[in-house]
Amino acid sequence: MLEAIVQGVLLGGYYAVLAAGLSLMFGVVRFINLAHGDMAVLGAMIALWFVQGAGLHVAIAIALTLPLMGALGWLMQRMIFERALRGGFLIPILTTIGLGAALQNGMFGLFGSDTKSLGAYIGNLSWASWEIPGGIFIGQLPGYMFLTAILVLGAVHVLLTRTAFGRAVRATATDSEAAALCGVDARRVHRGAAAIAVALAGLAGIFLAMRAQVTPFAGPMLLIFAFEAVVIGGIGSLRGTLIGGIALGLAQSLGAMISPQFSLLAGHCVFLAVLAYRLMSGAAAGRGGWRATITALVFHKSMLRGKS
Amino acid sequence: MTKAQIVAHILPMPAQDRRILIAALALLAVLAVLPLMASALVVDKLTYLFILIMFAAMWNLLAGYAGLVSVGQQAFIGLGGYAMVRMVEAGLPPFPAIFLGALAAGVVAWIMSWFVLRMKAGEFAIATWVIAEAIRSMVSFDPLIQGETGTSITALNAYAPEMRRLTIYLLSLVTMTLMIWGAWALLHGRTGAQAQAIRDDEEAAESVGITTFAVKQRIYVLASIGCAVAGTLWLASAITFQPRTSFGVQWSVFMLFMVLVGGIGTFIGPILGALLFFALQEIFGDFGAWYMAGVGIVAILFALYLPNGIVGLWLNKGRAEPLSMRKLLSQDR
Structure with missing residues (x-):
């Protein structure tokens, strides 16, 4: 039980990195990128190609992949997303679903359908573990991944709160027109945010390739996980995303104790429950809060109809 | 102006639309007798085309006319299929089970609607998808389905292949025709006008006294039953039920593609989109x-580059939308 909790928390770091890019795009650019999961898979595939095809060391492969993914994000924002954003709510959805289909099947065509993993290239890291008091074993790889996740999210947080670029990002996210009036180039900010978001997706994909296997069609499931973490934690804050990721990781690892198939279902259920709670508390607030709603329900049913 | 005066100003159907309708009826008549001379392969492909058209028409009803962008309609394709498998297992003949299974999925859609229709657009899209995934997990727990392996509706093998093919073809043709006609009647009626008002501005619609939730719920449940029927008809021709295929998000991707490429929010667009998708599949599949x-x-x-789809090509040239669901009023007062 305790071991499952520790594992769940560590898994949460990976989900938080996966979700952070999605949250950033949504919060700053107001863009729902349905190809986010596929971008993560692409990052994993590129890193795998550097290691397997070009024979590079894993660390060098990662150091090469992340800037490459960032550049890709910048390019996609410039060439595709900017144009899609002008089309209201539906056009970005069609664009990114199309992009996802193109990426999935393109990767399938290039790399084939066999599952791939970086696990064989990171030495004994994939199974080594630390023992902590209480007889609990912590896998070293999940441990390092969690630390990396915290460091990376912390770095992004500092970037957003302490630098000129971060101020521009926050200003654009709050009110892009007012920011533009103050001389902030919204397009540059959006491209920068997209670069960070896609690089984060790439990092999450590399994490996935290290801890498990990647297939070209894994993207949609990763997208669901990212969305779940974002919604559970609340949109627009990195700390919330981290909490959401950990909550999702916990739900999955505790669900897995019941049965392996139950793992994902538990995550979905937590997500739906959080969403339902928000909807209900929103509805209750519209009637003057929970207490007023319950009082009205118990004592004066007519009060409910009176207010709207 | 009183209601009667407004009604008097509504123009009759444009001549162009009437010609399209007559052509469509003639085409349907040809399709009805086609199996007499066409090969089994052609019949199978046409059945698939009809099913695609049904999906596109239903998703358009949902997203194009009620503004409900769902990425989770596969929930009802899968559920309808699962209900059909269970009903056949319980001894019901497979052909009635096609429709009863879809109705069962409609009941679930009605229950779900209380929850999902209260969400904002982005949440709705994702939550419907997650619910579809959650239902898939739960269906996989059923020992009859055997996890990812799935199961076959062996009762369908009791019919001669020729007779089965013909029955499913005709059922698909009739269902598609009824569905398109039903969508037509719905959109031309009160619900259609209300739904379009909600899609364009929900607050304004509410302020003129439209019960927005009830209208959205009606359309959501009907479109879900429609998707479920198309799904069970597809299952009847495919025979094997596999959770990963039936609950796959690719169905929603297909629907989105057909509707947006054809022209969302137009009556004829999704049908054109389905034809284009079908043609692409035939040529490049x-x-x-x-x-x-x-x-x-x-x-x-x-x-x-063409966000209004194929129909947008017409509209960009300044021509009137074919088969518009808007009511056209005469200029003279």
Whole structure:
């Protein structure tokens, strides 16, 4: 039980990195990128190609992949997303679903359908573990991944709160027109945010390739996980995303104790429950809060109809 | 102006639309007798085309006319299929089970609607998808389905292949015709006008006294039953029920593609989109993954450069929308 909790928390770091890019795009650019999961898979595939095809060391492969993914994000924002954003709510959805289909099947065509993993290239890291008091074993790889996740999210947080670029990002996210009036180039900010978001997706994909296997069609499931973490934690804050990721990781690892198939279902259920709670508390607030709603329900049913 | 005066100003159907309708009726008559002379392969392909048209029409009803962008309609394709499998297992003949299974999925859609229809657009899209995944997990727990393995509706093998093919073809043709006619009647009626008002401005619609939730719920449940029927008809021709296929998000991707490429919020657009999708599949389908990658790129190009779809080509030239669901009023007062 305790071991499952520790594992769940560590898994949460990976989900938080996966979700952070999605949250950033949504919060700053107001863009729902349905190809986010596929971008993560692409990052994993590129890193795998550097290691397997070009024979590079894993660390060098990662150091090469992340800037490459960032550049890709910048390019996609410039060439595709900017144009899609002008089309209201539906056009970005069609664009990114199309992009996802193109990426999935393109990767399938290039790399084939066999599952791939970086696990064989990171030495004994994939199974080594630390023992902590209480007889609990912590896998070293999940441990390092969690630390990396915290460091990376912390770095992004500092970037957003302490630098000129971060101020521009926050200003654009709050009110892009007012920011533009103050001389902030919204397009540059959006491209920068997209670069960070896609690089984060790439990092999450590399994490996935290290801890498990990647297939070209894994993207949609990763997208669901990212969305779940974002919604559970609340949109627009990195700390919330981290909490959401950990909550999702916990739900999955505790669900897995019941049965392996139950793992994902538990995550979905937590997500739906959080969403339902928000909807209900929103509805209750519209009637003057929970207490007023319950009082009205118990004592004066007519009060409910009176207010709207 | 009183209601009667307004009604008097509504123009009759334009001549162009009447011609389209007559052509469509003639085409349906040809399709009804086609199996007499066409090969089994053609019949199978046409059945699939009818099913695609049903999906497109139903998703358009949902997203194009009620503004409900769902990425989770596969929930009802899968559920309808699952209900059909269970009903046949319980001894019901397979052909009635096609429709009863879809109705069962409609009941679930009605229950779900209380929850999902209260969400904002982005949440709705994702939550419907997650619910579809959650239902898939739960269906996989059923020992009859055997996890990912799935099961076959063996009762369908009791019919001669020729007779089965013909029955499913005719059922699909009739269902498609009824569905399109039903959508037509719905959209021309009160619900259609209310739904379009909600899609364009929900607050304004509410302020003129439209019960927005009830209208959205009606359309959501009807469109879900429609998707479920198309799904069970597809299952009847495919025979094997596999959770991963039936609950796959690719169904919603297909629907989105057909509707947006054809022209969302127009009556004829999704049908054209389904025809284009079908044609692409027939011509390039042999390329496998590269074909699907190409479909993705076509979707991006349409989204960026022709957001109103094929019908947009007409509209850009300043011509009137064919088979518009808007009521046209005469100029003279």
